[in-house]
Amino acid sequence: MSDPQPPTPRERPATAASTSAESPWPVRLLSLKMSEYISRMSPVWVEGQVVQLNARNASSLAFLTLRDTDVDMSLSVTIPKRTLLAMPAPPGEGDHVVVHAKPELWAKRGSLSLAARSIRAVGLGELLARIEQLRSVLAAEGLFAAERKRPLPFLPARVGLVCGRAAKAQDDVLVNARARWPEVLFEIREVAVQGGNCVPQVVAAIAELDADPRVDVIIVTRGGGSVEDLLPFSNETLVRAAAAAHTPIVSAIGHETDAPLLDLVADVRASTPTAAAKRVVPDVAGERAHIAAARTRMSALVRARIEREQSLLTSLRSRPVLTTPTVVVDRHADAVADLRRRLRGRLEHRLESASHQLDGTVATLRALSPQSTLARGYAVLHTHAGEVIRDPAQVATGASVHARLARGRLDLIVDGAAPARPSAAPEPTPPRRPVAVHTPRPTSETEEE
Incomplete structure (x- = not known):
């Protein structure tokens, strides 16, 4: 029976963009990649404020914390002690400085720090x-x-x-x-x-x-x-x-x-x-004093206003029109009575003049009235049809005519007619007396007087 073969190491993605859930980077590889990337950065000048400084240790490096002055952000900085000792006045906590440092990533802990090569305090004049x-x-x-x-x-x-x-x-x-x-x-x-x-x-x-x-x-x-x-x-x-x-x-x-x-x-x-x-x-005491002073001024102003108005009221009450209120009415009452008297006289004069004028007009009308002519013995003849007879030729012998008298009427029969004589002059007609109508024109009060 053959021995088992060792597992083939899995190939890792070469770039961050190639990673996936099935093929991720381990933490150590990410730290290593970040450290390699940051190590390629050039040194940079960084400004901040020194908030912690530790130069008393067994190492050859001094450790300090550089904080941003605008936001709560800081970085750890290491710098050789000999660099600080070479400065005429080494910086202390609270000083503003600029450091020339290269960023470094400690891959084991994943912490970023700055390795400073030089440091310079920012002078007060520059600040x-x-x-x-x-x-x-x-x-x-x-x-x-x-x-x-x-x-x-x-x-x-x-x-x-x-x-x-x-x-x-x-x-x-x-x-x-x-x-x-x-x-x-x-x-x-x-x-x-x-x-x-x-x-x-x-x-x-x-x-x-x-x-x-x-x-x-x-x-x-x-x-x-x-x-x-x-x-x-x-x-x-x-x-x-x-x-x-x-x-x-x-x-x-x-x-x-x-x-x-x-x-x-x-x-x-x-x-x-x-x-x-x-x-x-x-100040509560000062405000109370102001209030008291304001109240005093207001009281004085109110009293002065009351006294001024009282004096004006007394002056008004002492005037004659208020002591004897009827004096104004009496003066105007005399004027009204005089106007009434003058108006009554003018009216009576107008009525009397109009009455005389009316009597004259009545007399003229009566003189010109046909009834007055009839009253003097004249008569008016007219035919049965009502036509006024002015010429004997208008009627024939034996015709009936009517005679209108001052009082009553006569029915007549024409017995004969005689024409007017040529030599005879017509009876003169009494001249009419003109009727004068008098219309009085309005006159002013001064002219009537």
Whole structure:
């Protein structure tokens, strides 16, 4: 019986894109591939802040942790001790440095680190120049514009406070604010106010307080310190986080001479933590004094107004029209009586003139009336058909005619007719007296008088 053959080793995919669930890479192979890939990278200059440094060990290497100043991310760095000893001033924890290092992956643990060949501290002048450049960029974006500043509430229900742990700045704000307004409430967030953890912790605290609907205003404060200690408050990430907040922010960083970029983007800048407390809450004693003074001024104004109105009322009551109210009526009553008298006289004159005119018209009508002619002895002859007889030729002998008299009528029979004599002149007709109709034209009151 032949011996069993050893298993043939399974072939692994050559590239990551060739792997599958049925043909995967083992962890050791992935680490080896990553290590080979990273080893082909060129050395790179990296900037960060030293947060841990261990140069006292038996090895020839010093170990340090380099943290990003904007986000909470760090890398381990190894550097020969002789390189640090050759520097005039070796860097310490908290310093900003740039290192020239080559990335390395420790395949056994899968951890990435940097093998530094040289290190250089970032000078203060260079840091300040970067801050000045950032200031120009943020100003061009309008983050420092006055129209973006929001007014502080007169009496905040709750004040958010971002400060250091057990810091004197915290006591300054709390003591002074409660001395001015004992009922004020605080929502406190203690954070790192310098070093590598400062920026992420302050940004997180501002975001948390800004999301709290009970908080009406946020104070970000810390005491004085060196320029390097205050650098986190000029960090771009922190400044933009403050600009994006919807709650008004008061910046109280350092002393009067300190001017981090947070002061420029904040809604209110306070020179000290004590000044911030005074800006945020009103002084209860001062407000009560203002109220008392306002009440005194209001009382004086009301009294002066009452006295002025009382004087005006007394003056009005002393006028003759109010002391003897009928004086105005009496004066107008005499005028009305005079007008009535004059109107009555004009009316009587008009009636008398119209009566005389009517009598004359009646007399004229009577004189011209046919009845008056008949009353003088004349008669009007007319045929049986009613035709008025003006010529004897209109009727024949023996015809019956009617004679209309002043009183009554006669029925006559024509016995004979004689024509009018040619020489005889017709009886003159008495001339008619013209009837004059007088229409009075309207006249003014002055003409009637």
